[in-house]
Amino acid sequence: MVGDFEGHGTSGFFATYQDIVPLERIVYSYRMYVDEVLLSISRVTVEFHDEGSGSKTVFTEQGVYIGDPTSAASRRLGSDALMDNIVRSLDEE
Secondary structure: EEEEEEEEEEEEEEEEEEEOOOOEEEEEEEEEEEOOOEEEEEEEEEEEEEOOOEEEEEEEEEEEEEOOOOOHHHHHHHHHHHHHHHHHHHOOO
């Protein structure tokens, strides 16, 4: 997937899904680029746990950040924002 970051160039996100078990887990790896410069390579596990009337999601990301080691902090902020968007979307249903 390629997109534009306003004022930050063109981003690239290329993922490969290794394991999908419905209602249990998703495991994938991805490469992230900005303007065709490799920023990071990550492996992600998303686990879903039944909690009775709801569910708990555990998101684990192991990343290698190329060049700028402080980019891990901004990736964390981005991942947190994405998870917040998912929660808001589910709350609206």
